[in-house]
Amino acid sequence: MALAIDQVVVMPEGVREAEANVPDNLSTLTLRLYRQTATTPTYWTAEVTVRLRIYISTDNGQSWTVWGGFGGPGGPMLREDLSEIPFAYMSAGFPDVPGRRIKAEATVTGGTLTSRLVVEVT
């Protein structure tokens, strides 16, 4: 069964962490953080810069290795066809070994981050 975290987050400036167990036999991780759009004007606004990192542990949280992540400033972003890009995302392979835990680390600067965070392992 896939792991899916989908929640609205409000994070003041600083560093926040959260951990979760990952079921076995899953091998792709996708990370989404929703950007400011016309319908979500309070999400990840232009003055807020975020660095989001996912760590993985295979020894029940004793040691951690960076899996990956992304960063950048918020604010609205348009595609070539002028439609809005609703979220920032990243997707890549995930080591399929038993007993995994993941830790999400968000570093927020420039103001309070309000957004919708989605972490999926499939």
Add this chain to the structure above:
Amino acid sequence: MAVTVGNSGAEVYEVSAGGVASVEFTPGWSPTGTDKCLVVGVSDMNGTAGYITSVTRNSGGETFVEALDVIYQPEGYEPNVGIYHLLNPGSSGSIVVTFPNAREGIGIGAANLNGVHQTTPTSTATSQTGQNSPASITHTADNDDLLVCVLAAQNMTTGTITAGADQAVVMSYSYTESAAGWTHAMSTQPGTADDVLSYTFPESGDYWQMGAVAFKPSAPYDGYGTPRDHSGCKPWSSIWRPARA
């Protein structure tokens, strides 16, 4: 010895991302083999100016060397391709690709190469732009070289692309979240194949850019491929006879 991808071709990794100004990832392997070289191919799209700022590893402790970083601006939008390499990489560490601004779509491929010349690892990289299918680039390579190419294409709204027959896929993404749609791809090709790298699109009307570079072997190519065994040859004296008087 020819340049190869480490661990019998297994040491490759791909990442897709979008709406961000930096991407960090740790490949699911540690670089193995001798005369190692990490190569990172970056394919990205955005409507505003900017090349790739940097590619680093181990929190900036290792900085990749740029072999290529070019942008094509057929309509103000920018298919951008970059190829970066890092000789003799450490055993572990995350790789960070940084852009000057957020990019709409990003595809990143990474591969650990073995048998790469540790002083002059690459040829002079080249790029090619065009429209419609197929996208292709010709880059001269010797037999023991390994060609690496990266593709960025826009206006892909259906299907996936197909790499040339001799190319091994490192990274390939086609997505259609907007009406435009983007394609990102990276592949390798042995120097023994022809010097053409290509991708076939399922539809026409697309602008594309490709970049290519040849990674050079640590033991320079001698013109004969693998060393010849001369032990069974007749001595010159038995072939060349004295000239008749």
